[in-house]
Amino acid sequence: MSSKREREREYERRRYEEWQQRQVRSRARHHRQRIIAGTVVGALVLVIGIAAAVVLTSDDTPPAAEPTTPVDTAAPDAAARTGNGGVVPDPAAAEDRTWTGTIQLAQGPVEVELDGAAAPQAVANFVTLAREGYFDGTGCHRLVTSGIYVLQCGDPTATGQGGPGYSWGPVENAPADDVYPAGTIAMARVGNDASSMGSQFFLVYEDSQIPSDSAGGYTVFGRITSGLDVVQAIADAGTVEGTQTPVDDVIIEGVETQ
Known part of the structure; x- marks a missing residue:
């Protein structure tokens, strides 16, 4: 058991x-x-x-607007320079008059005429920044060679995102027919935002039709009186493949206004 x-x-x-x-x-x-x-x-x-x-x-x-539309952004990059102490220049600084000046590119001088009567805020902004040396040593980072024909400058970061630490608007002196003749100098901005202008501007080297958006057109504040061939030569050299970066380094060595 x-x-x-x-x-x-x-x-x-x-x-x-x-x-x-x-x-x-x-x-x-x-x-x-x-x-x-x-x-x-x-x-x-x-x-x-x-x-x-x-x-x-x-x-x-792509940028906030279509790639064929010159743009700027209001928020400065960390490496951006601050212009005019971060304060929008007084339009009165344009003195309601015509200014002359020179944008000295590494490739040669571009003589300009600025219309302080038609675009007082833009001219006051450009003249103030130029006198501070804000543009000195900055690159023209964007070259558009199809659809529209512009060289975009004025961004100290050369990224398309830089600015002076402030933004302003509204649009001044935009063409009613959206046509920007060769030699036009106009302000870049963010698409559909009339108050996003800062320091970036563009030089038109061939007649271009740039469609308005909900914010309007683009502020025309001057024209090239001599040196358009300098800009045209930069355009003729072309862009880095697959980008809108100029093949040649386009550096603003200095800007003088009077």
Whole structure:
């Protein structure tokens, strides 16, 4: 009898030990599955996070306006210079008169005439920044050679995102027919935002029709009187493939106004 009970106890003991082993294996398996699942979820979160970062910071997205529209942004980059102490210049500084001046590019001088009567805010802004040396050493970062024909300058960061630490508006002296003749000097701005002008401007080297948007046209504040051939030569050299960056480094060495 005792022998039979001992065999039964031994049998139950082995069953219990096997059950324990199965439990251990089961817990280990579930633990591995949780680790794998956590790793997969973590990887997915990482991928989603990276994708979101790319969407938010991609340089491939076009400017606020169409690529054929000169633009500027009001928020200055960390490396941007502050102009006029970050305060919008008084339009009275344009003195309601015609100004003359020279934009000295590395490629040669561009003589200009500025209309302080028709665009007092823009001229006051340009003259004030020029006198401070704000434009000195900055690059003309954008060259458009199709659709419209402009060389965009005035961004100390050369990214299209720089400015003087302030923005202003509204649009002044925009052409009613949206035609900007060769030699026109106009302010760049963000599409559909009339109060986003800062320091960036563009030089038109061939007649261009630039459509107005909900904010209107673009502030024309001057014209090139000599040196259009300098800008044309920069355009003829072309852009870096796949970009609107001029092949030649176009640096403003200085701006004089009187």
